[in-house]
Every structure is written in structure tokens, then in C-alpha cells.
Amino acid sequence: MDPLRSDDPRRLGRFGLLCRIGAGGFGEVFLGQEEPPSGRFAAIKLIRADVAESERLRPRFRSEIEAVDRAGGEGIPELLDADPAAGRPWLATRYVPGPSLQRLVDEAGPLPQDTVLALGHHLAGTLAELHGSGLYHRDMKPSNVLVTRARPWIIDFSLVRLAADPSLTVTADAMGSFQYAAPEQASGLGRAQGPADVFAFAATLLFAATGHPPYSGRNQFDIRLRALTEPPDISGVPEGPLLELITACLRFTDTERPSMDEVRAVLTRGAEPVPVPYPASALRVFERHRDALRALLGPRADRLEREEAPGRERRRGRPRHDPPEVPPAAVGEQWVWPFHDWIRVPPRLCGNVLLTVTASGFLYAMDYRSGKPLRCLDLGAPVRGGMVAADDAVAVGTADGTVHHVRPGADGLAHTRHRFPAPVHAVGWAGDGGSGRLVVAAGRGLRAVDAGTWNRRWAVEDVGAVTGRILPTGTAVVCCTDRGSVRALRTGDGEGLWEVELGAVCPAGPTALGDAVVVAGADGRVEALHRDSGRRLWSASAGGTVHVPMAGRAGVVVLATVEGTVTALDAGDGRARWxxxxxxxxxxxxxxVLADGSAVCLADEDGIRLLDLADGRERRHWDLPAVSALRPVEGGLVAVGLDGAVRRMSLGGADASATTRAVDLHRIH
Structure with missing residues (x-):
């Protein structure tokens, strides 16, 4: 831990910075503390100015934020806040009060076999859940594992592969540390996916047990050559189950290695050791780390120790519940309400009730006319896969593998939930009324269940990890997968109707446009496919990487790219209108697109802009730069933001004044 430098910021978002705790290729990492009353400690990564200005590298940081948010689960520090659009982007994750595995072994020496197996048990579970979400870490190594007395934690998701979006990989797959890289990753010729993580996992355990990596050399070129031509150095690993595991996972050919699920199964045959059985030399390293925290934080360090005590279930942070300060009104704003918790999911309107869900998993019901909060529902985990309308209700997926069905009513919020056997990363709604079904992407499969009874109608186990949204098109359900394909399944029984290979698709998912389904590929092409047969209707250039869902209306599909272009394509032939x-x-x-179809509404760094759907000319602008999601409504739109504010914006001039209320949120829980 080092003091802040004269040119370091003292504050990022709602976090005050305390000291420097690390640095990497893309930026610096600071220890920060959130404003009262939560007071949570955070590890805050601040991207270097030159990286922030790079049109190639800034998308990688957006990818990292999405990956951390989507990964969730035990063993990965939760995302607390982020601002990917700042001049120097940053993200804040929960601070883990422990040294890296690299430092622990450097200072304490190689760890005993039972300690390494216990650490491996936790790490394998975390990586297996990550792979089940369609993500690969791609830079697993001892310096990216933090250890506490309770368990290890995996950090640094800057090289995570969102499997369907190779466009966000700005260099070869060989990025990362060659000392721990699988041969196919060191070669840079193949895509580093699950087997590469298995190799790096075993290489990390090898270091923990011996103090040396599988490959060493004079420089990176020498190490890389050895990784491609020589067997790994496994000397020093004691005979027994650890040696068997490491040998199996370090095989040269990726197809010969076990999957992470198989590794987890091997390591969970015995009882889980709680706490991890560290030797005395390791405990002394933890003591020195704790002493350093106490010297910096004083009594506040005791809170970190209590939260990370062995056997203690980690509690998620909660948003503030004291009456918040109401931000100033903008012109054309009917009301604004701040929840002081990052919001990036578009809200939903059910009658006169507006439903908004925060990133940490709190769903608020608000009176649409006045903006007054009515109810609050704790979903129990961060949100995954957004919030979809389900007739007169909404469905929300959360990081713990749960789908929540919430219906506003006179007596409050009717809430039912269903657990799925794998992480949920997308939810869709097919049908209406009593015949409605929820289509859930969990792990690498799709499942359809009745919304009212949760009875399973069908399941397809090997679709691939769904990326982006699930699109119902009447009799079919269309989705994109990490295999680079677009698939359509029959709504009634899950039978496959068609599949189109695109090589790789963007993470936004498909968009409906008349009889067509429009999908953007990671190579910058936009394809229109017939919704019933999958037949290609036209192909066009997006002019860059499409990163947010497209919008279709009035014979036009509008798309935006990471590079900053907004384009309207003709639905008939794909030519650019503007x-x-x-x-x-x-x-x-x-x-x-606005509810009346007259204009495109978009949120960018300058605020909310309305562009005429016919010619792209700017019609209106609101100076609200923190907006992260929009929901068009009759006569205007509802905007939510990275600052936690929910705003109802009016297109008319008569109701340009803002009406706000400071309601004590304690009363609505």
C-alpha cells in the first residue's frame, strides 16, 4: 500500500480514495471507501488516460465491467459501481482484505498439499460458475488470486472473453502471462476458452505448492517458446491427489484436459475445509497484512476483519435508506427520484406503476404519475439478464440462479421465485395472459416454464451460453449463443427450427423487425434473417462494433456502435438511410425509439438526444450525462442512470417543471 500521489484523484463517484494498492497494464488500483451510511471499502481501478483515449482499448474496459457484473457468485468480488463513460473510466469492486497468492507464497514459502487442495476447491467452484455463464477468465495466475483466512478470490477481469464477442479482444489470445498460459493461448492462434483456464488453474496450484510456475525463462520470448515446445516443470509437487490433478490439467492438448466442472467434482468429493488450513508461516503473512490495514484505517480495519471471518456468510451491501438529497430538475422533467445505487436496466411500466431494479438487486415500485416510491423488494442478489415485461408483471434474473416474477397489485407486489440449476443470464417472455411462458437461459441451456405455476414445459440443454436478450417472435424463440450462431426454437416444445452460423455475434442479441430478425456480427456486419426459416434477407455494414440492442420501428432498424456512429438501416434492403x-x-x-415512432432517443456522454427517425437530425437534447438506460413511454420517456436517479421526461412544454418528494425510504420496506 502506497500513499496517494499529488496528481491522483481524491474522489471517484461516491468513493473517497485512501491509498494506492496496485497497478497494471491499463491503470492504477486504489483503496476507497463509500460515503456513509454504508461505508463499504472498495478496490477501484482507474484506467490510464492514454488507454481511455484509445478507440480500440476503451471497449475492453466496458467489456470488463460487463464481465464482472455478469460473473457474480462466490469467489468474485461484487461490482459496486462504475463509470465506463468518464474521461478516465473506473470501476469499483468490493475490497478483499488479503494479499495475493503470489505474495503469500513469496513470503511464506510453498504451501502444504491440504492447503493447496482446499484453495483449489474454492477456485474450481468459482471458475466452473464463470464458465457456466459463458465467460472465460484468460489470465488466471497467482497475482490475480487474493487470499484471506476464509477463502481465495479471483480478480482482474480485463482479459475476460465474453465468448460471443471476440471483437473486444484487441490483441492475440496470447495476452496474459506466458508463465501460466496454456500452449494454445501462448501460440496466439486459437481462442483461449475453458481448457486454457483449466491449464492456468493447475499452473496456479503448482506455484502454490512449489513456489515456481510451469514455465520460466530469461524473458517473455524465451518463456513463450518453452510453453510451446517443452513439457511443464512440475518438480516439487508431492505424490498424491494434487500431483494427479495438476498432471491431468496441464496436458498439452486442450481436448485432453478435464473440464472445470470435472475438476470441481474431483475436489468436492471430500468435505469442504472451513477455514482453509493455512500453515503458521502463512498466518504470519496475514497478520502483517492486517497490521498494515490497521495502520492505514485505524479501527475501521476491524470491520473488514469481521466481514471476512472464516465461516461467516458474506452479506451484500445495501443501498442507502435515509431520505436522499433530491437532485435539481432538468427542463422538461416531470419528476426525479434518486436511489443512490447504480441502475443500468431499463425500467418497466405496469399500468400506473413504474418498476425499477438496481444493480445490487433491489426492485422499487413507484407511482408513475408522481414519482413517489411505493414498495421495495430485496431480490437477494445482483441482477443478471435485465428485466422483461411478462404481461401485467415483470421477470428478473439474479446472480444466484433465480428468476423472480413480480406483479404489482392493490395489496403491493406479488412475488414468486424459482431457482435454476445454473446461473441465469437472460430471461424472455413468450405468449400472453394465462398461456404466457418464461424462457430462461441458465448455464448453457434454455428452459421454458409457466409463469403462474413454474411447471417446466421443455428444456434444451446444449444450446450454448445465450448472449444478449431472448427474443420471442410468436411461435418461435430466437437467441444468439457463444458459439457464434443465431438459433430459433419452437415456443411450444423447444424443437429446433433453424440455426444460422455467423462466426461470432455481438453481445446485444437479436432485434425484431416485421418478418425479420436482425442480428449484428462481431465482424461489423448486420444480418436480417427471416424469422420463420432463418433465410438471409439482406446484409449490411454496421460501420463498427454494435454494443447495445438495436431498435426497429416503421420500416427502419437503428443501431449504434462502440466507435460512436448511429445508423438507420432500411428494413427492406439494409441500405443506410442516415x-x-x-x-x-x-x-x-x-x-x-419513442413510443410514437417519431424519433430515436439515445443516451451518450452529452446527455439524452432525440434524433428524427426520418433523417437523423437532432430535435431535442437534455443535459443529463449520467443516463445509462431509457424506456420510451406515452408522451416522453423514463431515464435511469449511473447516479441512481430515475427521471420522467416530458416531450411537451406544459409540464416542464419538476415535482419531487423526499419520502423516508424506511417506510416503504
């Missing part, structure tokens, strides 16, 4: 630029040449955070 092209506009987003603020500062950077991709908008959100895009949609």
Missing part, C-alpha cells in the same frame, strides 16, 4: 455521430465519438449507453 448516419449520425454520438457525443465525443463514443458509443451511446442506450438507444430506443
Amino acid at each position: 448516419t449520425a455521430r454520438a457525443a465525443a465519438g463514443r458509443g451511446p449507453r442506450a438507444l430506443d
Whole structure:
């Protein structure tokens, strides 16, 4: 831990910075503390200015934020806040009060076999859940594992592969540390996926047990050559189950290695050791780390120790519940309400009730006319896969593998939930009324259940990890997968109707446009496919990487790219009707079409802009730069933001004044 430098910021978002705790290729990492009353400690990564200005590298940081948020689960520090659109982007995750595994072994020496197996048990479970979500870490190594007395934690998701979006990999797959890289990753010729993580996992355990990596050399070129031509050095690993596991996972050919699920199964045959059985030399390292925290934080360090005590279940942070300060009104704003918790999911309107869900998993019901909060529902885990309308209700997926069905009523919120056997990363709604079904992407499969009874109608186990949204098109359900394909399944029984290979698809998912389904590929092409047969209707250039869902209306599909272009394509032949630029040449955070179909509404660094759907000319602008998601409504739109504010914006001039209320949120829980 080092003191802040004269040119370091003292504050990022709602976090005050305390000291420097690390640095990497893309930026610096600081220890920060959130404003009262939560007072949570955070590890805050601040991206270097030159990286932030790079049109190639800024999308990688957006990818990292999405990956950390989507990964969730035990063993990965939760995302607390982020601002990917700032001049120097940053993200804040929960601070883990422990040294890296690299430092622990450097100072304490190689660890005993039972300690390494216990650490491996936890790490394998975390990586297996990550792979089940369609993500690969791609830079697993001892310096990216933090250890506490309770368990290890995996950090640094800057090289995570969102499996369906190779466009966000700005260099070869060989990025990362060659000392721990699988041969196919060191070669840079193949895509580093699950087997590469298995190799790096075993290489990390090898270091923990012996103090040396599988490959060493004079420089990175020498190490890389050895990784491609020589067997790994496993000397020093004691005979027994650890040696068998490491040998199996370090095989040269990726197809010969076990999957992470198989590794987890091997390591969970015995009882889970709680706490991890560290030797005395390791405990002395923990004591020195704790002493350093106490010297910096004083009595506040005791809170970190209590939260991380062995056997103690980690509690999620909660948003503030004291009456918040109401931000100033903007012109054309009917009301604004701040929840002081990051919001990036578009809200939903059910009658006169507006439902908004925060990133940490709190769903608020608000009176749409006045903006007054009515109810609050704790979903129990961070949100995954957004919030979809389900007739007169909504469905929300959360990081613990749960789908929540919430219906507003006179007596409050009717809430039912169903657990799925794998992490949920997308939810769709097919049908209406009593015949409605929820289609859930969990792990690498799709399942359809009745919304009212949760009875399973069908399941397809090997679709691949769904990326982006699930699109119902009447008799079919269309989705994109990490295999680079677009698939359509029959709504009634899950029978496959068609599949189109695109090589790789963007993470936004498909968009409906008349009889067509429009999908953007990671190579910058936009394909229109017939919704019933999958037949290609037309193909066009997006002019860059599409990163937010497209919007279709009135014979036009509108798309935005990371590079900052906004383009309207003709639904008939895919030709461009007009092209506009987003603020500062950077991709908008959100895009949609007004309810009356007259204009495109987009949120970028300059605020909310309305572009005429016919010619792309700017019609209106609101100076609200923190907006992260939009929901068009009759006569205007509802905007939510990275600052936690929910705003109802009016297109008319008569109701340009803002009406706000400071309600004690204690009363609505």
C-alpha cells in the first residue's frame, strides 16, 4: 500500500480514495471507501488516460465491467459501481482484505498439499460458475488470486472473453502471462476458452505448492517458446491427489484436459475445509497484512476483519435508506427520484406503476404519475439478464440462479421465485395472459416454464451460453449463443427450427423487425434473417462494433456502435438511410425509439438526444450525462442512470417543471 500521489484523484463517484494498492497494464488500483451510511471499502481501478483515449482499448474496459457484473457468485468480488463513460473510466469492486497468492507464497514459502487442495476447491467452484455463464477468465495466475483466512478470490477481469464477442479482444489470445498460459493461448492462434483456464488453474496450484510456475525463462520470448515446445516443470509437487490433478490439467492438448466442472467434482468429493488450513508461516503473512490495514484505517480495519471471518456468510451491501438529497430538475422533467445505487436496466411500466431494479438487486415500485416510491423488494442478489415485461408483471434474473416474477397489485407486489440449476443470464417472455411462458437461459441451456405455476414445459440443454436478450417472435424463440450462431426454437416444445452460423455475434442479441430478425456480427456486419426459416434477407455494414440492442420501428432498424456512429438501416434492403455521430465519438449507453415512432432517443456522454427517425437530425437534447438506460413511454420517456436517479421526461412544454418528494425510504420496506 502506497500513499496517494499529488496528481491522483481524491474522489471517484461516491468513493473517497485512501491509498494506492496496485497497478497494471491499463491503470492504477486504489483503496476507497463509500460515503456513509454504508461505508463499504472498495478496490477501484482507474484506467490510464492514454488507454481511455484509445478507440480500440476503451471497449475492453466496458467489456470488463460487463464481465464482472455478469460473473457474480462466490469467489468474485461484487461490482459496486462504475463509470465506463468518464474521461478516465473506473470501476469499483468490493475490497478483499488479503494479499495475493503470489505474495503469500513469496513470503511464506510453498504451501502444504491440504492447503493447496482446499484453495483449489474454492477456485474450481468459482471458475466452473464463470464458465457456466459463458465467460472465460484468460489470465488466471497467482497475482490475480487474493487470499484471506476464509477463502481465495479471483480478480482482474480485463482479459475476460465474453465468448460471443471476440471483437473486444484487441490483441492475440496470447495476452496474459506466458508463465501460466496454456500452449494454445501462448501460440496466439486459437481462442483461449475453458481448457486454457483449466491449464492456468493447475499452473496456479503448482506455484502454490512449489513456489515456481510451469514455465520460466530469461524473458517473455524465451518463456513463450518453452510453453510451446517443452513439457511443464512440475518438480516439487508431492505424490498424491494434487500431483494427479495438476498432471491431468496441464496436458498439452486442450481436448485432453478435464473440464472445470470435472475438476470441481474431483475436489468436492471430500468435505469442504472451513477455514482453509493455512500453515503458521502463512498466518504470519496475514497478520502483517492486517497490521498494515490497521495502520492505514485505524479501527475501521476491524470491520473488514469481521466481514471476512472464516465461516461467516458474506452479506451484500445495501443501498442507502435515509431520505436522499433530491437532485435539481432538468427542463422538461416531470419528476426525479434518486436511489443512490447504480441502475443500468431499463425500467418497466405496469399500468400506473413504474418498476425499477438496481444493480445490487433491489426492485422499487413507484407511482408513475408522481414519482413517489411505493414498495421495495430485496431480490437477494445482483441482477443478471435485465428485466422483461411478462404481461401485467415483470421477470428478473439474479446472480444466484433465480428468476423472480413480480406483479404489482392493490395489496403491493406479488412475488414468486424459482431457482435454476445454473446461473441465469437472460430471461424472455413468450405468449400472453394465462398461456404466457418464461424462457430462461441458465448455464448453457434454455428452459421454458409457466409463469403462474413454474411447471417446466421443455428444456434444451446444449444450446450454448445465450448472449444478449431472448427474443420471442410468436411461435418461435430466437437467441444468439457463444458459439457464434443465431438459433430459433419452437415456443411450444423447444424443437429446433433453424440455426444460422455467423462466426461470432455481438453481445446485444437479436432485434425484431416485421418478418425479420436482425442480428449484428462481431465482424461489423448486420444480418436480417427471416424469422420463420432463418433465410438471409439482406446484409449490411454496421460501420463498427454494435454494443447495445438495436431498435426497429416503421420500416427502419437503428443501431449504434462502440466507435460512436448511429445508423438507420432500411428494413427492406439494409441500405443506410442516415448516419449520425454520438457525443465525443463514443458509443451511446442506450438507444430506443419513442413510443410514437417519431424519433430515436439515445443516451451518450452529452446527455439524452432525440434524433428524427426520418433523417437523423437532432430535435431535442437534455443535459443529463449520467443516463445509462431509457424506456420510451406515452408522451416522453423514463431515464435511469449511473447516479441512481430515475427521471420522467416530458416531450411537451406544459409540464416542464419538476415535482419531487423526499419520502423516508424506511417506510416503504
